[in-house]
Amino acid sequence: MLLKDQAAIVTGGASGLGAATARKLAAQGAKVAVFDLNAKLAEEVAAEIKGTAVVCDVSDAASAEAGIVQAAKAHGPARVLVNCAGIGVAKRVIGREGPMALSDFDKVIKVNLIGSFNMLRLATAEMSKREPQATGERGVVVNTASVAAYDGQIGQAAYSASKGGIVAMTLPIARELAQFGIRVLTIAPGLFLTPLLANLPQEAQDSLAAAIPFPRRLGDASEFAALALHMVENPYLNGEVVRLDAALRMAPK
Numbered sequence: 684m685l686l687k688d689q690a691a692i693v694t695g696g697a698s699g700l701g702a703a704t705a706r707k708l709a710a711q712g713a714k715v716a717v718f719d720l721n722a723k724l725a726e727e728v729a730a731e732i733k734g735t736a737v738v739c740d741v742s743d744a745a746s747a748e749a750g751i752v753q754a755a756k757a758h759g760p761a762r763v764l765v766n767c768a769g770i771g772v773a774k775r776v777i778g779r780e781g782p783m784a785l786s787d788f789d790k791v792i793k794v795n796l797i798g799s800f801n802m803l804r805l806a807t808a809e810m811s812k813r814e815p816q817a818t819g820e821r822g823v824v825v826n827t828a829s830v831a832a833y834d835g836q837i838g839q840a841a842y843s844a845s846k847g848g849i850v851a852m853t854l855p856i857a858r859e860l861a862q863f864g865i866r867v868l869t870i871a872p873g874l875f876l877t878p879l880l881a882n883l884p885q886e887a888q889d890s891l892a893a894a895i896p897f898p899r900r901l902g903d904a905s906e907f908a909a910l911a912l913h914m915v916e917n918p919y920l921n922g923e924v925v926r927l928d929a930a931l932r933m934a935p936k
C-alpha cells in the first residue's frame with residue numbers, strides 16, 4: 684500500500700500501541716483518524732499528528748458507522764484500518780464470589796472481538812468501492828490479537844477467547860477480501876509497556892520482563908507501530924498472524 688496522502692483509521696489511537704501507530708502512519712504522510720472512547724486523549728494525539736479525533740465505541744454498530752462517516756468527511760474514505768482498541772479484564776472462572784459474571788465475559792468479547800470485526804466490516808465495505816492503487820491494492824487491515832490467543836494465563840478466559848477469535852478470523856477474511864485487493868493481517872503482541880502495564884509497580888514490571896527471552900524487556904509501542912507500518916507497506920503479506928513477543932512463552936504457574 685502506498686501510504687502517502689491516504690486516509691487511515693487507527694482505533695484505540697488515543698493510547699499505547701494505537702497512539703504509536705497513529706504517529707507512525709502520520710509520519711509516513713497518511714491522514715489519520717484517531718478513533719477512541721477517550722475524547723480528551725484522542726484530541727491530543729490527533730492535534731499532535733494533524734489528524735482527526737473521532738469519539739467512537741468500536742463495539743457499537745451505530746457509533747462505528749457514524750465514526751466512519753465523520754472520518755471520511757475529514758480525510759476521504761480510508762484505505763487503512765488498524766484495530767488497536769481493546770480491554771483486558773482478568774477474572775477467574777470460579778472466583779471468591781462464585782462464577783464469573785456472564786456480563787464480564789460478554790463485555791470483553793464485545794469490545795475486543797466484535798469491535799474489531801465491526802470496524803473491519805464497515806471500513807472494508809468502503810475500501811472495496813475505491814479504485815485500486817498501482818499495486819492492485821484497495822486497502823489493508825491490521826488487527827491486534829495477543830499472545831494470550833495461544834498462551835493464556837489463569838484469569839484470561841475471556842481475553843484469550845476474544846484474541847483467539849481475532850486470530851481465527853484473519854485468514855478467512857483475507858481469503859474473502861482478496862477479490863477486492865484488500866489484505867488482512869493480525870499482530871499478536873507479547874508484553875508491551877503501555878499505560879496498561881505502566882501502572883504496575885516496577886517490581887511487577889521487572890518480573891514480567893524476566894520471562895522474556897530476548898530482548899529481556901517489555902516491548903516499546905514504537906516496535907509494534909513499526910510492524911504495523913511494514914504490514915501496511917508490504918503487498919505480499921496477507922492472511923498472516925505475526926507474534927511480536929521476543930520469543931515469550933509463559934509457563935503456567
Ligand SMILES: NC(=O)c1ccc[n+]([C@@H]2O[C@H](COP(=O)([O-])OP(=O)(O)OC[C@H]3O[C@@H](n4cnc5c(N)ncnc54)[C@H](O)[C@@H]3O)[C@@H](O)[C@H]2O)c1
Pocket residue numbers: 694695696697698699700701718719720721739740741742767768769770771794798827828829830871872873874875876877878879880
Ligand atoms: N500492552 C500490551 O502488553 C498488549 C499485549 C497484547 C495485546 N495488546 C492489545 O493491544 C491493544 C492496545 O492495547 P494498549 O496496551 O495500547 O492499551 P491502552 O489501554 O493503552 O489503549 C487501548 C485504547 O483503546 C480504547 N478503547 C477501549 N475500548 C474501546 C471501545 N469500545 N471503543 C473505542 N476505543 C476503545 C481505550 O480508550 C484506549 O485508549 C489492545 O487490543 C490490547 O488487548 C496489548
